Amino acid sequence: MSPKHLSGPGFFLLIIASFLTTASLARADEVQLKPDHPERYTVVKGDTLWDISTRFLKSPWHWPKIWKINDQIKNPHLIYPGDVIVFRMVDGKPELSVLRKETVTAPGLPSLPESAKAREPAAATTPADERTVKLGPQVHSEALDAAIPTIPPNAILPFLTRPLVVGEDELEQAGYITTGLDDRIALGNGSQFYARRLKDEGPEYYQIVRLGNPIRHPETGELLAYEAVYLGNARRLETGDPSKLVVTEVKQEIIPTDRLVEAPKKISLPYYYPHAPKTQVEGRIVSALNAVAEIGPLTVVGITLGTREGIEEGNVLRVMRHAGKHKDPVTRERYKLPDEESALVMVFRTYEKMSYALVMTATQPVHMLDAVITP
Numbered sequence: 001m002s003p004k005h006l007s008g009p010g011f012f013l014l015i016i017a018s019f020l021t022t023a024s025l026a027r028a029d030e031v032q033l034k035p036d037h038p039e040r041y042t043v044v045k046g047d048t049l050w051d052i053s054t055r056f057l058k059s060p061w062h063w064p065k066i067w068k069i070n071d072q073i074k075n076p077h078l079i080y081p082g083d084v085i086v087f088r089m090v091d092g093k094p095e096l097s098v099l100r101k102e103t104v105t106a107p108g109l110p111s112l113p114e115s116a117k118a119r120e121p122a123a124a125t126t127p128a129d130e131r132t133v134k135l136g137p138q139v140h141s142e143a144l145d146a147a148i149p150t151i152p153p154n155a156i157l158p159f160l161t162r163p164l165v166v167g168e169d170e171l172e173q174a175g176y177i178t179t180g181l182d183d184r185i186a187l188g189n190g191s192q193f194y195a196r197r198l199k200d201e202g203p204e205y206y207q208i209v210r211l212g213n214p215i216r217h218p219e220t221g222e223l224l225a226y227e228a229v230y231l232g233n234a235r236r237l238e239t240g241d242p243s244k245l246v247v248t249e250v251k252q253e254i255i256p257t258d259r260l261v262e263a264p265k266k267i268s269l270p271y272y273y274p275h276a277p278k279t280q281v282e283g284r285i286v287s288a289l290n291a292v293a294e295i296g297p298l299t300v301v302g303i304t305l306g307t308r309e310g311i312e313e314g315n316v317l318r319v320m321r322h323a324g325k326h327k328d329p330v331t332r333e334r335y336k337l338p339d340e341e342s343a344l345v346m347v348f349r350t351y352e353k354m355s356y357a358l359v360m361t362a363t364q365p366v367h368m369l370d371a372v373i374t375p
Contacts, residue, residue, distance in 0.1 A: 032058035033094055037087060045081045049150045050360065056087060056096060078147040078271075153269045155298045156348050156358055159289060161264050163209050164302075165225035165351055171211055173197075175260040178242055187247050187254040193234075194242035195260055205263040206234045206245070208254055215354065217304050218284050218369055224304060224353040227287075231258055272314040274346055280374045281309050285319070285366065286354070295366035299359045301345065303372050306353040313350055317357065319343035320371040321364055342366055344375070 037056045084099040175198040180187055187193055212227025231252045238244035247254060287302035288295045295301060305311045323337035343362035347355045359366060 034058055039087050041085045043079055043081050043083045043085065043148055047081070047148050048152055049079075049148060052085060052148070056085070080147055149269050150272050150274075151269075151346075151358065151360070152298065156300065157269060159300055159349065159356060160267060160270075162230045163207060163228035163261060164289075164349065164356060165215065165354065166209070166211065166228045167225060168223065171209070171259045171261075175202075175206070175243070177208070177254070177256050177258050177260070179256055181244075185255055187250070189247055189250050191247045191254075192237070193245055193247070195245055196242050198236070198239075198241075198243045198260065200239040202236075202239075203262045204236050206236065206260040207263045208232045208234055208247075208258050209261055210258050215286055215302065218286065222353070224286070224306075225351060233263060234260065270313070270348075272346065272348065274314050274316045275312075277310060277312070277315050277317070277374050279310055281305055281311070281317075282371055282373045283309070283317075285368055285370050285372060288368065289356070295359060295368075296362050297343075297359050299366070301357055301359060301366070303345075303347075303355055303357055304353075305372065306351050306355050308352055311347055311350055311355050313347055315347040315357075316360075316375055317345050317347070317372040318375045319345060319359075319362075319366050320373060321367065322370060339371060340364070342370065345372060 034054075034056060041052065041055055043052065079098060080100075082100075086097050086099055088095055088097075175195050177187070178194045178196055181192040181194070184191060208231040210229040210231055212229040214226050215224045216222060217224060229252065231250070231254050232247060233249040234245045235248050236243055236245050245260075283303045283305035285295075285301045286304055289300040289302070291299050303317070305317075319342050320339035321342040322339055325334045326337050327334050342364040343366050344360045345357035346360055347357045349356045357372070
């Protein structure tokens with residue numbers, strides 16, 4: 001049930017053109033550009049690929065027609081502050097490309113490997129103010145993780161490192177807490193405790209979880225998974241039966257019988273490749289992990305579509321608001337109103353029977369049980 005992250009050498013050129021929704025669905029053969037798009041845009045620290053794409057594009061699915069891959073940029077899926085996004089018309093068709101601005105490596109800072117360097121033409125002139133951007137052999141002073149992310153990292157990183165759901169029997173075989181060293185029932189930061197069913201050759205670091213509520217399909221009643229309630233972290237001090245551990249972080253109350261699962265290795269934000277599902281799918285929103293009042297942009301939602309339906313990380317789906325029925329003022333009959341598009345979500349973590357997605361944009365509030373469909 002561990003997620004797989006998608007990346008690729010053409011990531012950047014794919015992702016910018018893929019990351020914008022519109023209030024109405026564009027025709028499949030129609031390139032959608034913003035009428036007030038700039039001729040060029042210089043990437044700055046704090047940008048996301050989502051932010052940049054909204055400056056140029058209205059239609060999310062036309063990267064093959066829009067983007068020109070610059071063969072001199074060895075890693076076109078990575079862009080950095082100072083890079084320049086350029087718009088131009090070629091043979092009557094719109095085209096976007098990346099110019100890599102020359103930077104100077106600060107003393108003592110590592111430069112990128114050759115695979116992240118690029119060569120560009122000698123200069124390019126900005127039409128708006130006639131300023132010249134000098135372009136040449138590329139040496140970046142930032143580390144690789146300083147590349148512009150797809151989305152704000154804080155939006156999903158906590159949900160990449162914690163267990164979100166578990167199968168019905170998954171925790172039955174996991175290690176479990178038996179008692180604290182001082183016979184405390186509730187464990188806190190720094191509390192040492194004993195646990196059983198941990199293999200001696202097992203990991204040093206663990207997450208503490210508890211079986212939560214069942215998640216069922218709202219229409220069929222099928223059990224999709226159980227919520228995994230994340231309680232905190234622990235480190236093993238001694239192996240054996242029982243093993244001795246210490247609590248290193250507490251998120252919720254920890255008590256005997258709570259389970260121990262291997263903590264994931266440190267990860268960075270994946271470079272997702274947004275794309276439509278390969279088939280027509282339809283599911284429902286069944287949970288909202290970080291919603292406060294209503295479900296809006298940058299909220300994580302659980303949906304009733306998983307790998308068995310062909311869902312992949314990076315899939316983009318439309319959210320359809322269920323409008324219900326309305327009473328005709330003339331005939332007095334109740335008739336069904338059509339569903340209206342309210343948001344666009346991107347899947348970032350998949351399981352067999354369900355997935356988790358991030359709300360990217362929303363024209364109306366998103367609600368539980370709203371439909372998610374192939375765009």
